[in-house]
Amino acid sequence: MKNVVLLTLVLLLLSISMSMLGTRLVITVNGSTTYDVSPSQSIQEAINSAQPGDTIFVHSGTYYEHVVVSKSISLIGENRGTTIVDGTKAGYVIEVKADNVTISGFTIQNGERGICIWNYDSVNVTDNRVAHNQYGIWLHTSNYSIIIGNVITSNNRTGVYWRKNNGTIILNNTISDNAYDGVFMINVTYSIVRENTITANNQSGISLSDSSGNIITKNTISNNFDGIYSFYSNGNIISGNHIEANDESGIFLDVAFNNSISGNSLKSNGYGIYPNGCDIYLLESLNNTIYHNDFVNNPQHVYDDSWEFPDVSPSVNIWDDGYPSGGNYWSDYTDVDEKSGPDQDLPGGDSIWDTPYTIDTNNTDRYPLMNPWVVPLPLDTTPPTLSILSPESKTYSVKDVPLAYTVSESASWIGYSLDNMANVTITGNTTLSGLSEGSHSLILYATDTAGNTGASEIIYFSIKTKQAEPFPLWNAGVVAVVLIGTAVAAIFFWRRRK
Numbered sequence: 001m002k003n004v005v006l007l008t009l010v011l012l013l014l015s016i017s018m019s020m021l022g023t024r025l026v027i028t029v030n031g032s033t034t035y036d037v038s039p040s041q042s043i044q045e046a047i048n049s050a051q052p053g054d055t056i057f058v059h060s061g062t063y064y065e066h067v068v069v070s071k072s073i074s075l076i077g078e079n080r081g082t083t084i085v086d087g088t089k090a091g092y093v094i095e096v097k098a099d100n101v102t103i104s105g106f107t108i109q110n111g112e113r114g115i116c117i118w119n120y121d122s123v124n125v126t127d128n129r130v131a132h133n134q135y136g137i138w139l140h141t142s143n144y145s146i147i148i149g150n151v152i153t154s155n156n157r158t159g160v161y162w163r164k165n166n167g168t169i170i171l172n173n174t175i176s177d178n179a180y181d182g183v184f185m186i187n188v189t190y191s192i193v194r195e196n197t198i199t200a201n202n203q204s205g206i207s208l209s210d211s212s213g214n215i216i217t218k219n220t221i222s223n224n225f226d227g228i229y230s231f232y233s234n235g236n237i238i239s240g241n242h243i244e245a246n247d248e249s250g251i252f253l254d255v256a257f258n259n260s261i262s263g264n265s266l267k268s269n270g271y272g273i274y275p276n277g278c279d280i281y282l283l284e285s286l287n288n289t290i291y292h293n294d295f296v297n298n299p300q301h302v303y304d305d306s307w308e309f310p311d312v313s314p315s316v317n318i319w320d321d322g323y324p325s326g327g328n329y330w331s332d333y334t335d336v337d338e339k340s341g342p343d344q345d346l347p348g349g350d351s352i353w354d355t356p357y358t359i360d361t362n363n364t365d366r367y368p369l370m371n372p373w374v375v376p377l378p379l380d381t382t383p384p385t386l387s388i389l390s391p392e393s394k395t396y397s398v399k400d401v402p403l404a405y406t407v408s409e410s411a412s413w414i415g416y417s418l419d420n421m422a423n424v425t426i427t428g429n430t431t432l433s434g435l436s437e438g439s440h441s442l443i444l445y446a447t448d449t450a451g452n453t454g455a456s457e458i459i460y461f462s463i464k465t466k467q468a469e470p471f472p473l474w475n476a477g478v479v480a481v482v483l484i485g486t487a488v489a490a491i492f493f494w495r496r497r498k
Helices: 002-021 043-049 473-497
Strands: 026-029 032-037 055-058 061-064 067-069 074-077 083-086 092-096 102-104 107-109 113-118 124-126 129-131 135-140 146-148 151-153 160-166 169-171 174-176 183-189 192-194 197-199 204-209 215-217 220-222 226-231 237-239 242-244 249-254 260-262 265-267 278-283 286-291 294-296 302-304 316-318 357-360 363-365 386-390 401-407 411-418 424-426 430-432 438-448 453-455 459-463
Touching: 032 043, 043 055, 043 067, 055 386, 055 401, 074 386, 074 401, 083 092, 092 107, 107 113, 113 129, 129 135, 135 151, 197 204, 204 220, 220 226, 226 242, 242 249, 386 438, 401 411, 401 438
Parallel strands: 032 055, 055 074, 061 083, 067 092, 074 102, 083 107, 092 113, 102 124, 107 129, 113 135, 124 146, 129 151, 135 160, 146 169, 151 174, 160 183, 169 192, 174 197, 183 204, 192 215, 197 220, 204 226, 215 237, 220 242, 226 249, 237 260, 242 265, 249 278, 260 286, 265 294, 278 302, 286 316
Antiparallel strands: 026 032, 357 363, 386 401, 401 430, 411 424, 411 438, 438 453, 438 459
């Protein structure tokens, strides 16, 4: 019986010592926990231990894992260039299986899907590099999500695959060099694609299929096969985009109805190997309103499939916004401007050519503009919006606290002020190191490429380590040795007495 008791004691002491040696740094304050993950540890194990509302902060390093985020947490990398999650060319690198998840600050690479979000809503994916996967980001039935400030490049199929979705925003991403489409949207409604740079994708920059009510605006779309391809997609707004040097077409309307296409710059599209390259390619598309666009330096501005194939129904669309708003600018057209008025029969010029621009017998721009509409990116006077994800307004029991944030647009400078001290410039998520005991304040600033500076809300937090000092690993080792030694001595003493 005594042998059993002593053996149980030894095993218990060994278990305690091994547990202490394997402890990861965990900070729990006011019911919210931050798990600190280093390269020798597992992201997935931290997620498994977390509760909704917790934060997983992952330090720089390469993690060969397939991560499943099954709780409403924030998964924050220290720096997207140096914090790498690698799927070893298989499976989903990060799979989201919960609502209200944030993923920020990682390179996500070498998987079937870099980030897979299926049937979960309100997911925030910001400031990541998603590269060398089959699909970069896969959104399926994921509503009200936000994809902001990511680099999505060199994936073997589509950069962003987006299906059965409502109310999502894709903003300020660089989407390039993907083998299929940059962005592929199917059954997507009432969503926004805004201020992205979408270039050098082997198929379309943006492809819409059976999608309606979306806004595609202020994007730069260049050097793709088609700039924007719209198939069976109705009631979308395509405005204010710079669409340039795409091989086949700037915009391809394929059985598309009731779309508004205005204020776009369409330049040098259709110079690829495709024989009917053009700015706007039409295939049985009706009642689209097309005005205030600049058609510049293209082999042909408009092409309709019915011109070549008699069995194809002609497209009939509206090519102006009435008088005096006007139609489009056509760089290959000149006339005279001596008249004015809705019928161009009143004396005096009005910067509209007197003679309509005829596309074919079914399509005419009644009020062609003399001068380019000039579709520069509009004067930006709106400062960027910043949100601090970490630190939070609470007390921390360690002196090194992660700084993680989101910015709503491209920034030429980002910095923070701690305790009203001088600004410190940063280039991505970082760590506030060596913080002193007591209260602190933090504010984050960003200046966008137009020179507008925005600021976050002030975050107030505090450091109090004396009552929650993390147990040092070297102390754990010492205690483990002492406990094991004590157990061995007890066995030896018991045997001597026996």
